[in-house]
Amino acid sequence: MTEGAVQPRRTRQRSAIASLISATDSFQSAQEIHHLLRSTGEVIGLSTVYRTLQSLAEAGEIDVVINADGESVYRGCGQGRGLHYHLVCRICGHAVEVAADTIDRWVRSIAREHRFSDAVASLTVFGICRACASAT
Amino acid sequence: MTEGAVQPRRTRQRSAIASLISATDSFQSAQEIHHLLRSTGEVIGLSTVYRTLQSLAEAGEIDVVINADGESVYRGCGQGRGLHYHLVCRICGHAVEVAADTIDRWVRSIAREHRFSDAVASLTVFGICRACASAT
DNA sequence: AGACTAATGGGAATGGTTATCATTAGCGTG
């Protein structure tokens, strides 16, 4: 059996991205993250940001959501808390994680009912958070 | 009070799109629809297809879903059946509509719990339909 | 028929994301 997945090399760039992402609870786009890193003096290419975010996402270490504009936005995942969905502020990107079980039961039941297999829900709830709502 | 929304002019192109869309129950992209129309002899521009689909979607006459590749795909909506979500085959685009009430209750409750206002769920269930599953 | 203007459509522009590929730099080995 081929023992999978050699862990990625630890590079300055990858660390910078990981640390920035663990320091915020908002969903941010690759370009936003690139700008933020640049503005703090990090030297890093845009390609690297895209690649690394994807790699982290595939590894399950961060979450991806596609916002209303069709952009992918990324956020550090509440570690090892299993499957969950997100409630995201459409103004500032602030997000909270919500348990998946209610939804997953519902998904399984309607998939069975219509004889679909392999059903996976793509679900994100967008709203306006307390802070943004009070900021008129 | 300004009485809104003059209805759109009835053009050959708009009719062609509406009729094609009412003849299938699969979600299709603007480009696919454009090709299909072209292949049946219709003379129609890609811009027009995009514009018309958006206009029909805003009018609530068709539904839009953003698929896994981030493309918008369109489908004739089961008329006047109110808010609903979709269970879509990720192979062929075949879709069925599913009632929204269970989900909407859940959305309202978690939004209240986290003090988010204006919460709207973006939800689509992707799976594999009976036909595609049996086609090995 | 004539006027008004919404609708059309070819082509250029946009913009997020991916592909290329020469260069750099982890990291295991002797």
Add this chain to the structure above:
DNA sequence: CACGCTAATGATAACCATTCCCATTAGTCT
């Protein structure tokens, strides 16, 4: 500590769905 292998980087070009632009066409109303 060199050395070698190759993953990772990043500047740049390509990609590609969608939108913009604007001159031309054609519904619709009088």
